Amino acid sequence: MAGIYIHIPFCRHKCSYCNFFSVVSQKHRTEIVPAILQEIDARKNAINEKVETIYFGGGTPSLLSVNEVEQLIDKLFASFEIINQPEITFEANPDDVNPEYLKSLKQLGINRISIGIQSFREEDLNYLERTHNASRISNVMSAIVGAGFKHINADLIYGIPGQQNEAIHYNVSRLLDYPLDHISAYALTVEPGTKLNHQISKNKKPDIEESAITQHFYQLSDFLLAHGFEHYEISNFALPGCYSKHNTSYWYQKPYLGLGPSAHSYDGNSRWWNISSVSGYVKGVNEGKIPLEKEVLSLEQKFNEFIMLRLRTQQGIDMQEVARLFGPSWHNDLRKAFKSVENTQYIRWQNNRIVLTRKGFWFSDGIAAQLFRG
Numbered sequence: 001m002a003g004i005y006i007h008i009p010f011c012r013h014k015c016s017y018c019n020f021f022s023v024v025s026q027k028h029r030t031e032i033v034p035a036i037l038q039e040i041d042a043r044k045n046a047i048n049e050k051v052e053t054i055y056f057g058g059g060t061p062s063l064l065s066v067n068e069v070e071q072l073i074d075k076l077f078a079s080f081e082i083i084n085q086p087e088i089t090f091e092a093n094p095d096d097v098n099p100e101y102l103k104s105l106k107q108l109g110i111n112r113i114s115i116g117i118q119s120f121r122e123e124d125l126n127y128l129e130r131t132h133n134a135s136r137i138s139n140v141m142s143a144i145v146g147a148g149f150k151h152i153n154a155d156l157i158y159g160i161p162g163q164q165n166e167a168i169h170y171n172v173s174r175l176l177d178y179p180l181d182h183i184s185a186y187a188l189t190v191e192p193g194t195k196l197n198h199q200i201s202k203n204k205k206p207d208i209e210e211s212a213i214t215q216h217f218y219q220l221s222d223f224l225l226a227h228g229f230e231h232y233e234i235s236n237f238a239l240p241g242c243y244s245k246h247n248t249s250y251w252y253q254k255p256y257l258g259l260g261p262s263a264h265s266y267d268g269n270s271r272w273w274n275i276s277s278v279s280g281y282v283k284g285v286n287e288g289k290i291p292l293e294k295e296v297l298s299l300e301q302k303f304n305e306f307i308m309l310r311l312r313t314q315q316g317i318d319m320q321e322v323a324r325l326f327g328p329s330w331h332n333d334l335r336k337a338f339k340s341v342e343n344t345q346y347i348r349w350q351n352n353r354i355v356l357t358r359k360g361f362w363f364s365d366g367i368a369a370q371l372f373r374g
């Protein structure tokens with residue numbers, strides 16, 4: 001089974017912390033959908049498996065008109081073998097959506113909405129330079145529920161300077177006022193090149209505090225577990241049976257095709273990513289050659305990615321799968337490497353799997369590095 005990701009690279013405004021590829025200029029706004037439709041034609045043989053999930057991400061997909069979304073969905077169904085009732089997720093900003101728009105998306109077959117709430121506190125939204133305000137959220141959530149969506153994810157950001165334990169409790173308990181079945185909670189990070197990085201370096205905004213972030217991670221997890229959610233991946237919580245199928249396929253290294261500027265693809269052996277430029281992408285499509293970079297993965301790279309991605313999940317590393325995919329010798333090496341990092345507080349052996357404890361989730365990158373080859 002495979003997934004398709006469509007990247008819509010426009011935003012009304014650039015949030016201070018954002019390092020996703022998106023532009024505020026609307027110069028090529030009307031050209032993007034025709035270009036992606038052409039890219040679909042060019043890539044229709046890129047995946048040989050049935051498509052199980054479709055994901056509209058960005059940027060801001062909710063800047064597309066209903067007609068543009070319909071053109072993209074129709075083209076995907078005409079070009080790929082897609083299972084009955086695939087999971088189709090659509091990222092939306094609280095600013096852009098209204099009841100009619102949401103109902104139209106539902107009628108097009110979109111069955112999962114991911115809404116970028118981030119916080120219910122005005123001071124947090126101001127720090128992040130989000131364009132919506134907290135009072136808008138309840139109208140938007142009513143509209144999503146009113147349109148008939150049963151699968152709703154909300155994005156939340158924690159670790160914003162000024163947040164105390166009460167703020168985390170307030171944000172996460174306000175989320176549960178709504179019938180969400182999935183919550184993605186991300187620690188704020190200050191990425192090089194972002195406006196936030198510049199603001200902090202010039203002392204125009206307070207810096208993040210690592211120790212508070214770690215504590216808030218555990219606080220969030222405790223709260224959501226107590227309310228019936230599973231902490232099934234470091235940054236993701238879901239009610240039982242409501243995991244994001246699309247994101248899960250990334251962690252399980254299933255093939256996916258990314259369409260649009262900067263979109264990444266993976267076919268099981270190699271990875272490629274389209275140029276991160278809207279004009280370069282549109283020009284490339286029109287000339288019949290989209291600029292991209294490609295990397296063929298060695299077995300060692302695949303193994304290290306396998307370790308890193310599986311450790312992010314509640315299921316951890318299945319040792320039988322390691323033996324099947326990488327052979328008995330690498331399986332035995334991993335077993336030995338595990339012995340050297342074994343620590344019941346952070347990582348343990350459980351039913352022939354290596355799993356991180358909830359505490360260990362926070363240290364997953366460092367622990368994974370100790371299990372890598374090479």
Ligand code: SF4
Pocket residue numbers: 010011013014015018019020022058059060093116
């Ligand atoms: S809306 Fe999302 S993609 Fe756009 S600038 Fe803000 S964080 Fe980045």
